[in-house]
Amino acid sequence: MTAHGALHVVASALHALTAIVWVGGMFFAYMIARPSLGAFDPPGPAKFWRRALARFFAWVWAAVVVLPVSGFIHAVYGHGGFGAAGLHVHMMAGIGAVMIALFVYLYFVPFKAFTRAVDAETWDAARAPLATIRHLVAVNLVLGLVTSAIGASGRYWG
Numbered sequence: 001m002t003a004h005g006a007l008h009v010v011a012s013a014l015h016a017l018t019a020i021v022w023v024g025g026m027f028f029a030y031m032i033a034r035p036s037l038g039a040f041d042p043p044g045p046a047k048f049w050r051r052a053l054a055r056f057f058a059w060v061w062a063a064v065v066v067l068p069v070s071g072f073i074h075a076v077y078g079h080g081g082f083g084a085a086g087l088h089v090h091m092m093a094g095i096g097a098v099m100i101a102l103f104v105y106l107y108f109v110p111f112k113a114f115t116r117a118v119d120a121e122t123w124d125a126a127r128a129p130l131a132t133i134r135h136l137v138a139v140n141l142v143l144g145l146v147t148s149a150i151g152a153s154g155r156y157w158g
């Protein structure tokens with residue numbers, strides 16, 4: 001295998017793995033942890049999200065760097081360049097850019113406000129930013145599932 005071939009293999013594997021970590025993490029947070037935490041008294045859930053989201057978002061930062069870089073390498077070596085790639089690759093990059101922008105906003109605005117409120121134990125002030133995080137994660141979860149379906153199936157229709 002050539003060096004370019006090896007780079008393509010590594011990039012496509014990292015692309016799929018980082019998509020799984022990001023989208024799977026959002027699925028677990030929204031569909032599993034959020035409804036399950038309803039059984040716990042406040043401020044338990046807020047304390048949980050403070051710790052869990054800080055850990056999860058470190059992985060998401062890695063994903064928002066690795067996904068576009070590996071995606072473009074994938075496009076160069078698998079499709080003869082981004083311009084020559086099919087519609088599915090352009091859709092993936094476009095939706096991916098929206099997902100990344102939403103995450104960066106979520107991290108620096110509502111998540112920072114939520115973190116400050118929990119650290120100061122001002123539980124009322126933690127409620128609104130956590131609701132915003134919940135809405136943005138719901139949007140990104142749907143976009144991430146759609147993008148993953150497009151990425152995995154697009155070679156048959158794109």
Ligand code: HEM
Nearest residue numbers: 015016019068071072074075092093096147148151152155
């Ligand atoms: C940000 C810019 C992105 C670019 C340039 C890009 C590019 C690509 C390319 C070229 C492929 C191979 C498609 C094929 O050979 O038919 C691919 C596959 C895939 N992409 Fe993306 N992608 C991007 C973002 C994303 C995002 C945000 C997700 C999910 C959250 C995602 C999930 C996938 C999945 C699941 C596959 C199928 C597995 C694989 O081939 O690695 N991609 N992507």
